[in-house]
Amino acid sequence: MAKAKSIFMCQECGYESPKWMGRCPGCGEWNKMVEEVLKPAGPTRGLTSETKSAQKPQSIIEVKSEAEARIHTHYSELNRVLGGGIVPGSLILVGGDPGIGKSTLLLQTSAQLADLKLKVLYISGEESVKQTKLRADRLNIAVEDLFVLAETDLALIEKAVDELQPAVVIIDSIQTVYRSEVTSAPGSVSQVRECTGHFMRIAKTKGIAIFIVGHVTKEGSIAGPRLLEHMVDAVLYFEGERHHTFRILRAVKNRFGSTNEIGVFEMKEMGLTEVLNPSEIFLEERSKGMAGSTVVASLEGTRPMLVEIQALITPTSFGNPRRMATGIDHNRVSLLMAVLEKRVGLLLQNQDAYLNVAGGVRLDEPAIDLAITVSVASSFRDVPTRPTDCIIGEVGLTGEVRRVSRIEQRIHEAAKLGFERAIIPDKNLGGWTVPKGIKVIGVSTVEEALQFAL
Ligand code: TYD
């Protein structure tokens, strides 16, 4: 038998190297290279002749297009994030921090599918069957077609799948599953990659939709889900602030739908409930008529969402001024403050800035720029904004306000929630109908926007 070879692999991106390196050349992360013992050349990698079928090239017009039948869960938020339901035969990765609610979400989803008379197999590598049962009891789950199994050996999992023939399988989590032919420990780069590849083949050949849970790890010896992103059909991240009850399910990759789509959930005593009207909920605790608060109509995927952006600007007492931001990119905040300083003449260089998106949501689209600048200016000058104003626009380096996408949808959402004025880029004016009850003001520069807003 040939001697087992060992190589070094990056836990972040899977970069392989014959020797250890402090910094991974693949992703630039430090201290992520770990030693992996490789099995001497075996047939486990790549396609085997079993899974390969001799297919001839076909002209695209001869290929029959079938509208793929999707499985709809009771969670319309989840269906939307998936691009309109679960596609049979797809492999979906659900990533997120430990304790955020991945197991809860998938167990509840499983119960809903079992309610539809679909056989679901929930495989838990982290909890015993009894523990899963306890969780199910807490969530009021009792359905016949939901099967649970505590197993981590890939071969035995496959056997169970073959016997049960389920429509949907949940693997919780990929970091606990191992294939006995691979010598490295469960959770290592090669195990995680190998097992995911195997689940992909099961999904495709048997037409089973498989969800795999992947914990995001900051450090430690288990491989992160980022490594798997290119292997699976869809990647959903479940995120939220630990101290908030809201959870956001975000599609970062989807071969069967659009990305950037988000679903909003709330973690309650009895599990996760979906939030169908996030704008109302996010604005519920709003402090009206306070300096430093503005509301933006942000577009996450296809759904507009009204969110409050808060800023607190205070004189720096010593040292360098602080720039802190939760829910928005702090580099963007620094940039926008520089624009305010240079183009509007606000003296911000000796001021600390704290920015926050209320409700624990994370926003990452440029259309929130103008709302950030107005919040900062409002707090700095201690002049409140009008509670019935909504502010939308991207800001350029010369202080110009640039057009944003899908203005009509954003304004409709604002009008629906009773906002009376919308300050928007003037380049977005015209070509669409303004809904009743809201006045639209077009602005071309940050300075102009501040005149209207403050
Ligand atoms: P869990 O689904 O176990 O997280 P993950 O699988 O991502 O690690 O969620 C655990 C957290 O959710 C835990 O802190 C308790 C909380 N929780 C509730 O608040 N209500 C519930 O009904 C359940 C089942 C969990």
Ligand code: MG
């Ligand atoms: Mg879990």
